[in-house]
Amino acid sequence: MITRKVKVVDAQARWAEDFQQEQEILHDLLGDIVEGIHHIGSTSVPDLAAKPIIDILLEVSDIEALETQSAKLINIGYVAKGEHGIKGRRYFEKGGDDRTHHLHAFKTGDPHVYRHLAFRDYLKAHPEVREKYAHLKKKTAQDVNGDVVGYREGKSDFVELQLAKAIDWARGSY
Template sequence: MNVVVTEYNDNWKQRFSEESQKIKDVFGNELIEIHHIGSTSVPGLKAKPIIDIMPVVKDIKKIDSFNEQMTGLGYECMGELGMKGRRYFRKGGDNRTHQVHVFQVDNREDINRHLAVRDYLRIHSEEVNHYGNLKEHLAKQFPKDIDAYMDGKDTFVKELERKALHWYKMIKER
């Protein structure tokens, strides 16, 4: 997979909206809520132009019955792909356009982690700048090595998650 990091694009909101409607149509009554997550959900953040979508569902096991419909939308069905309790779908092959991370409603740890990082970044512009610059630098350094790119972000992302979760917990307690 080629690693390309671009400036924030306002079009990402529209791409999320269009794709999330297709997913709502597939999951139907099983869907509780759907969120735009990841770097493309944070205005001003440089990102790989891949829309991350997080549906929250009633029963994660029932999502497997939608694999054929998701394939019809162009997704590869990847199962848990290393994260217990998740269903992961990706679209676009080596030029990925969308990733769908499905969690069951009672999996608050994973759901809150994604929402906390997104919401924290949306109001902490200094973190947005630092993270965006790091990603841009790593993409230039490792344009054909997604694993090296991800490894280069790992320490920063873990610290970002720690700070974001602490912040998220504090605002939820208010």
């Protein structure tokens, strides 16, 4: 078994284009159940270093209807991972060990949708936080020699603190 290593790179202009292409594919593929497709995660934030994996938030009208259509996602290279640790989510990965996309699907109105969008928009609006986060991500990936668990743990306190601030900030912004 190959152990994946975290690689954090400087922001790439093509990430927005990669998202737009996948967004069109997903919308065409899933049609009526799609209520929103959002670029989230670090690749959605200009000037933020990131793992080169496009995170996509898919809002659907009916999570069970998505499950009945998961074969369509599998046919274009996604692997279904179920809830993958978050109740109410359906999670898919694309690209195998060299992942290219993470798809996080939630029923419209799920609180996780708001959290993801608030965090993204907060980072976009607060360059000083974005810069600290970029530095932390690069340093942590290096310090843990790319270990996935160590990387996640090394960022968790910062992310939780900034997420709380983002939610408070978003209440006055949306």
